[in-house]
Amino acid sequence: MKANETNLQEIIEGSKQYIIPMFQRTYSWDQKQWLTLWEDLMELVEEEQQYDNHFIGSIVSIPVNANPTGVQQFLVIDGQQRLTTLLILLSAVRDIAEEEEIVELSAEINETMLVNRFKKGEEYFKLLPTQVDKEIFKRIIKREITDADAESGLVKCYNYFKNKLNDITLDIEQLKNGILQNLSIVSIVLSPDDNPYLVFESLNAKGQPLTEADLIRNYLFMRIDPSEQEEMYTGYWLPMQTNLGDSLTEFIRHFLIGVNLNVKKKDVYVKLKQQADKMNVIDYLKELAIFATYYDKLLHPEKETNEKIRYYLKRIHQFEARTAFPFLLYIYRDFDFKKYSLEQFIEILSIIDNFIVRRYVCNIESKPLNKMFGSLYNQLKPYSEEDSIQELKAFLQVRGYPKDAEVLHELKHSSLYGGGDKREKCKFILSVLEESYGHKEKVDLTKATIEHIMPQTLTEFWKEELGSEYEEVHAKYLHVIGNLTLSGYNSELSNESFSTKKKYYSKSNFELNKDIVKYNSWNEQAIIERTERLFEKFIFVWPYFGVASIKDNDVTGSSPRLLFIGDETIKVKVWREVLEQTMMYIYKNNPAYYQELLNTRSLLISVEKNPDMRSVKQLPNGHYVEVNFSAKSIYTTCKKLYIDAGFTADTWDVEVEIK
Incomplete structure (x- = not known):
């Protein structure tokens, strides 16, 4: 690795070409950065004052072609935004010089700083930006900008500096010298033996100037052979990037969560890298691209061609039920691969819609759903198609799914x-x-x-x-x-x-x-x-899809959520509360039977603390109840006491939730 302080002229003069790798993000500077650069430049050249060179940052590159008879090529690992902007600024200076009929200056800038005059094809250009920026940049250099390019960040940059140049009265050659010689840059040139990705990662991952999706793209494409990068980019990555836009990172997070990985928003890149390290990178990219087509339909239901599927996707989308996306992604894949029939897939979509809407209406906290939907696909994996739908209903029923009464x-x-x-x-x-x-x-x-x-x-x-x-x-x-x-x-x-x-x-x-x-x-x-x-x-x-009531042995390992008793619905959090509420209901509605319990069940309920009780809780009426029982014991005991007190069996039930 070699590092030295230099200027733009020394970096680009000669038979050189700087290539922005396919894995780098597209041009993203805007007016804020352009104005800062312009003001720095004006400080250097206005009013004929002598200023020291002004430091504007670093450019990290690695040589990739040392052929002495050809163009010396460098991959730009860091500093691409800065380098691209400076060459666009030089293009604007060149064109202003031409308009002012300073022909020699215009030709000098073009043939020594913007192009390799005697080279053909892509070697002709001093800089080759990445992805969709490349062709637009070429048109700027060749003075062939079209109306269709107007929304490009590169063209906006060019027009910004062109307008600035039209508004000043400075000597154009003095301005050119300021750009080439007085803007100080630290050039860091890596050895061909250095690992460019490790350098890139250390420069970007910690400070997070890039999005998680940017880092993921960089990681994947640095592992792909350069000869295959463009095909993989245009065939797989670009459609994902175009269709999902700002949702790309969230898609990848949901893709990872769907196989039960705990992924926070800031850890998407790290978690994907751990998974992808174990796989062939091209196979992994292709799989990601397939799942992205499903995610695109979850976000944009109108892209789904089947009317019935589109109807339920639209409902889920309108209700903003993104918490279910990790699960739906993998179910969509299974449907696409013919594991589920059309009718089965629609039934699954309707179950998810039903589950989320009923919970919402009943004000049940949605936070636990993130973890639940992350593990749900793996829960169903061992089952056949038909059995997995029944298992889905059973799984959701005990996870805060409200009954009709609630x-x-x-x-x-x-x-x-x-x-x-x-x-x-x-x-x-x-x-x-x-x-x-x-x-x-x-x-x-x-x-x-x-x-x-x-x-x-x-x-x-x-x-x-x-x-x-x-x-x-x-x-x-x-x-x-x-x-x-x-x-x-x-x-x-x-x-x-x-x-x-x-x-x-x-x-x-x-x-x-x-x-x-x-x-x-x-x-x-x-x-x-x-x-x-x-x-x-x-x-x-949104009909209730669960079974009518739970079985006694279903409560083990569960938490109660609701107690249905008489015509009341009482929210409960622990099994002890079920026991307390049942005892108080009997106390209020059948005091004679309650008194009988005091006389015959002194280890369960007593007016004063019984020293033989293991763990007691005082009731609102001042009496004491033993609460050291298992979930199953409380469920069966309470139901029996309720029936023995003369109340109808089907007017007592507990809605449970498996955490």
Whole structure:
């Protein structure tokens, strides 16, 4: 390795060519960096003042062709943005000189600093940028820029400096000398024996000036033979980069998570490298490209040609259910490879849609889903196609999947509408419910907005409509599903009276609104009734796919989530709470049987602490209960006590979750 302080003229003068490798990212500097370079240059050349050279950074390269009769070629490992910008600036200076008829200066810049005058083909150019930038850069050098190039960063750079040059009165040759001689650069030239990737990695991975996807591209293409790089890039990497854009890194993260790798956003490159090191790099790139086509359809459902698949992909996409993408990626691959039939694949998509929407409606935390969906594909792998779908349902059922009773309870009492992404998800749910009516003609839901039947701001009319408890009713039911609908007349309806709103609803093409017209007034009872009807429609669209109840031996290793007791639904986190809540229910609803337990089951329940109890918990009524039992013991004991107390067996159940 050789390092020395030099200038641009010494770097590019002579029969040389600098090549930006295929694995490098495209040109990315913009006006911020251009302005900094321009201001540095102006400090050096304005007002004929003498300044020391100005340091602008380093360029790291490695010689790749030492043929004495040809062009000396160098791969640029670091500093490509800086070097490319300086040559574009020189191109603009050259063209200004030509326009001002300083012909000799224009020719000197072109033939000594921009091209290798006596060489043919690509060796003619001093610099060959990477990927799509290469052809545009050639056109800048050859003065052949087209209108189609206008959006290129390279052309924008050229136009920026051209405009700056037109606005100044400096001597053009003085400016040329400033660029070539007074901008100080540290040139680091590696030995051909050095590993360019290790150098690149040390320069870029820690400081993270590149995205994780950039680092991954660099890593893969440095392992590919140069003779195959362009074919692999245009055939596999470029389509991924073009279709996925800013989602490329997230795709690779989901690709890794889908095989149960724990991958944080900042560790994508490191984790991929660990996996890819064990494989043939071209095979790995091809596999990545195949999965990218599935991910592209997850992001852009309109690219899926099958109408039924497209419908469910659109639903999952609209609900922003990206947490399921790691699992869906691999299921998509299995469908593509004929493991699953079309009907089976659609069923799996509908199960995922169902699972995520029902959990959302019931306000169940989504954070655990990242890890769960990461391991899900491996859970199903050992099973046949048909068995794996049943296993999928069983797996999801015990991971926070709500039963109908919980869905109804939450629809009645929880806000479906709100800030953040709640508004869009609320519209999604209402739109799918509207679609479920099966319109003979398509109804345009894209322009519809969410309408609160009872408005967000109460007028005197609405206070009278809701009755004396209007404040409580308004606070309790404003954002629940029963008070929400879709309308194209939201601004017109606003805080209008219910009788006025009904006139609009009666003219609406939406079935959701036709139902509202049946009511003579809009109050608490009307909202509850409509919620119950929408619940019936909801479970038609998203039906419960689990078995009716759990078996006693299913609770081992699980955590309780909900206790269904009588007509109550109680959220619980540990099995001890199931026992406490069951005992208190019996205490309140069958005190005689509770007293019998005090007399006959003193090691389970007692008025005072029993020294023979191992671990006790005080109940709200002041009594003490033994809680040192297994999950299975608590489940079976509570159910037996509940039945022995005279209550119906099917009105007690526990919803469990496997962590």
